[in-house]
Amino acid sequence: MSESDNGHFEEYMFVSGHTACAGCGQSLAARIVADCAGKNAMVANATGCLEVFSTKAPESAWRTPWIHSLFENSSALASGMEAALRYLGKIDNTRVIAQGGDGGTADIGIQALSGMLERGHDVLYVCYDNEAYMNTGIQRSGLTPLTASTTTSPLGAKMHGNWRNKKPLIEICAAHFIPYAATASVGYIQDLQRKVKKALSIRGPKYIQIHVPCPLGWGHDSNLTIDIGKSAVLCGLYPLVEYEFGKLANVFKVPTPKPINDYVKAQSRFKHLLKDEAALKSLQEVANKNIEYYGLNK
Amino acid sequence: MKQFLEGSFAVAEGAKLCKPGVVSAYPITPQTHIVERLADFVATGSLNAQFVNVESEHSAATVVLGACAAGVRVFTATSSQGLIYMSEVLFNIAGMRFPVVMVCANRALSAPINIWNDQQDAVSLRDSGWVQVYAENNQEALDFVLQAYKLGENPKIMLPIIVNMDGFILTHGMETVDVPANELVDKFLPPYKAPYKLDVENPMSFGLLGDPTVYIETRYALHKTLEDCLSMIPQVGKEFEATFGRKGLDLVELYKVEDAKTVIVAMGSVCGTIKDYIDTQREEGKKIGLLRIVSYRPFPKEKVYEALKKIPKVLVLDKSISLGSEGPLYTEVKSVFANKKPKVSGFVAGLGGRDITIETIKDMVDISRKKEVRCEFLGLRPELLKEDFYVGI
Numbered sequence: 193m194s195e196s197d198n199g200h201f202e203e204y205m206f207v208s209g210h211t212a213c214a215g216c217g218q219s220l221a222a223r224i225v226a227d228c229a230g231k232n233a234m235v236a237n238a239t240g241c242l243e244v245f246s247t248k249a250p251e252s253a254w255r256t257p258w259i260h261s262l263f264e265n266s267s268a269l270a271s272g273m274e275a276a277l278r279y280l281g282k283i284d285n286t287r288v289i290a291q292g293g294d295g296g297t298a299d300i301g302i303q304a305l306s307g308m309l310e311r312g313h314d315v316l317y318v319c320y321d322n323e324a325y326m327n328t329g330i331q332r333s334g335l336t337p338l339t340a341s342t343t344t345s346p347l348g349a350k351m352h353g354n355w356r357n358k359k360p361l362i363e364i365c366a367a368h369f370i371p372y373a374a375t376a377s378v379g380y381i382q383d384l385q386r387k388v389k390k391a392l393s394i395r396g397p398k399y400i401q402i403h404v405p406c407p408l409g410w411g412h413d414s415n416l417t418i419d420i421g422k423s424a425v426l427c428g429l430y431p432l433v434e435y436e437f438g439k440l441a442n443v444f445k446v447p448t449p450k451p452i453n454d455y456v457k458a459q460s461r462f463k464h465l466l467k468d469e470a471a472l473k474s475l476q477e478v479a480n481k482n483i484e485y486y487g488l489n490k
Numbered sequence: 491m492k493q494f495l496e497g498s499f500a501v502a503e504g505a506k507l508c509k510p511g512v513v514s515a516y517p518i519t520p521q522t523h524i525v526e527r528l529a530d531f532v533a534t535g536s537l538n539a540q541f542v543n544v545e546s547e548h549s550a551a552t553v554v555l556g557a558c559a560a561g562v563r564v565f566t567a568t569s570s571q572g573l574i575y576m577s578e579v580l581f582n583i584a585g586m587r588f589p590v591v592m593v594c595a596n597r598a599l600s601a602p603i604n605i606w607n608d609q610q611d612a613v614s615l616r617d618s619g620w621v622q623v624y625a626e627n628n629q630e631a632l633d634f635v636l637q638a639y640k641l642g643e644n645p646k647i648m649l650p651i652i653v654n655m656d657g658f659i660l661t662h663g664m665e666t667v668d669v670p671a672n673e674l675v676d677k678f679l680p681p682y683k684a685p686y687k688l689d690v691e692n693p694m695s696f697g698l699l700g701d702p703t704v705y706i707e708t709r710y711a712l713h714k715t716l717e718d719c720l721s722m723i724p725q726v727g728k729e730f731e732a733t734f735g736r737k738g739l740d741l742v743e744l745y746k747v748e749d750a751k752t753v754i755v756a757m758g759s760v761c762g763t764i765k766d767y768i769d770t771q772r773e774e775g776k777k778i779g780l781l782r783i784v785s786y787r788p789f790p791k792e793k794v795y796e797a798l799k800k801i802p803k804v805l806v807l808d809k810s811i812s813l814g815s816e817g818p819l820y821t822e823v824k825s826v827f828a829n830k831k832p833k834v835s836g837f838v839a840g841l842g843g844r845d846i847t848i849e850t851i852k853d854m855v856d857i858s859r860k861k862e863v864r865c866e867f868l869g870l871r872p873e874l875l876k877e878d879f880y881v882g883i
Binding site for chain 1: 511512514538539540542543544545546548549552553554555556557558559560561562564578579582586688689690693694695696697698699700701704
């Protein structure tokens with residue numbers, strides 16, 4: 193995109209030219225986060241797809257100040273940036289965003305994330321949850337859903353995909369009694385925008401976890417990213433919730449939750465569920481528990 | 491002003507004088523007194539800084555990286571396991587060219603766990619791209635902190651620096667230290683002006699993916715800048731001397747080397763012990779000298795060659811060991827004289843806090859009279875060297 197092509201160029205903080213796959217949910221979510229934050233923000237980015245496809249030297253898709261250090265430390269990196277801005281007296285005018293994928297957040301980065309939340313830094317942490325280590329080739333993470341097949345939770349005579357449920361990371365973050373913790377989805381853009389703007393209006397540590405379908409890793413057509421995002425919410429597998437100071441404050445209602453069948457049918461990572469009734473049932477149970485726990489249909 | 495200070499407090503005073511805006515550290519023995527004192531300065535208001543109490547050394551190093559990237563002068567300190575835990579970030583900081591200054595209270599590495607002094611921690615990070623200097627005493631440790639910022643923040647250098655001081659021996663040892671006046675330090679070290687930084691007025695991207703078409707050049711540049719430090723370090727030392735009136739940083743220190751028949755090569759506080767030994771030997775007419783390595787990275791090959799080329803016998807004392815090879819300092823000194831005189835013998839001593847006494851130095855010299863050795867351990871306890879000992883403690 194050149195400036196002459198689009199009069200609004202100045203408003204875009206994450207621009208085209210990067211090398212994300214077609215239909216990448218993460219690049220879409222990252223653009224929305226960056227644009228909501230605007231010019232007066234700086235970003236600390238964990239190692240992962242987003243970092244690799246957006247900043248291959250000497251190019252960068254970022255029009256806000258942006259820094260990548262390592263895989264597990266974007267929370268600590270943002271903590272340092274925030275401390276520096278505080279020292280410089282610029283923290284009131286500058287938003288700090290830390291971001292990473294689900295592996296960089298829920299697994300290798302959880303210690304640094306917990307430290308950042310506990311210390312109360314004025315940082316918004318954004319986890320782009322595509323439910324596996326996509327950058328290294330679709331390996332299982334702590335946020336991979338039950339039954340999903342990945343390259344390290346493959347299908348075989350003795351293994352039937354991922355054997356553990358998703359780590360309840362939103363509750364773990366909320367349990368730090370931070371002002372705001374929310375889940376969102378690229379299936380619901382306006383809801384996502386509202387949550388990012390709300391988070392950025394609050395001082396102190398914030399956490400948003402965004403469900404971002406990955407056509408390559410999930411095995412779905414690249415034109416289905418938004419639909420699949422919606423489908424996960426509507427069957428109860430990805431509840432959209434907001435926590436304020438540790439208490440559940442708001443839930444995206446799903447009055448008549450759909451069975452998970454349509455959701456899993458569109459993705460090759462779940463294709464074995466169509467022939468494995470017990471496995472399908474176990475994942476439906478996860479959705480049922482979510483519906484009950486969050487009162488999605490009440 | 492002269493004060494009777496333990497080394498930890500001396501370097502904390504040094505760090506305070508440099509006015510870092512962000513200090514971050516995680517406690518580890520024997521580094522703790524340094525950061526406790528800095529926390530005190532922040533608590534009482536004598537240092538205007540953000541003190542970030544992190545949950546690990548990995549995050550301590552990352553916090554100072556993030557703050558330095560935002561254009562603020564930073565300080566951290568660690569030791570041993572903490573340094574090794576940081577190591578991933580330390581390579582990263584050097585590659586990203588941010589002038590972080592750190593004090594390392596040198597300590598042995600596990601296993602077995604051992605809190606006492608040797609230099610295995612920092613020596614193991616010799617390839618990280620950080621400048622590494624080793625202080626002999628508390629005054630130097632303080633002075634080196636001031637000079638580290640001066641060197642690292644030079645826009646032509648932009649490198650991180652580890653000021654090494656022997657754990658306990660210096661960190662907890664009391665010495666008279668001249669703590670320079672604020673105004674003199676301000677004159678020597680102006681506020682940090684980052685040539686590049688995270689700034690919403692001028693957005694830039696840092697930490698990009700460097701594929702095979704660009705990566706090796708970044709390493710070459712890093713290496714070249716480290717080599718440039720071979721001339722910058724003495725220059726900073728001279729500026730220091732001009733301001734404060736005492737000797738500043740240098741690559742090496744030569745002690746009674748000129749007419750020496752035997753020269754010992756070592757780093758850090760043990761050099762004080764060696765100097766005492768040399769003085770007594772000189773009284774007996776024995777011509778011994780010391781070449782102290784102050785800058786371990788960059789390694790001053792030329793200086794070492796010039797100082798030792800006419801010396802018949804050189805004894806290298808390592809407080810670390812490249813397991814499976816030999817003492818790392820020995821390797822480096824010997825490499826300077828590949829196929830040349832003099833005879834170079836390598837010794838390893840003082841690992842895990844084993845005292846290096848005058849007796850140890852004497853043993854070293856005695857052994858060298860009998861044979862040329864490559865990796866001779868000094869002060870071993872033969873009674874422990876039983877077969878079952880090798881299985882582990």
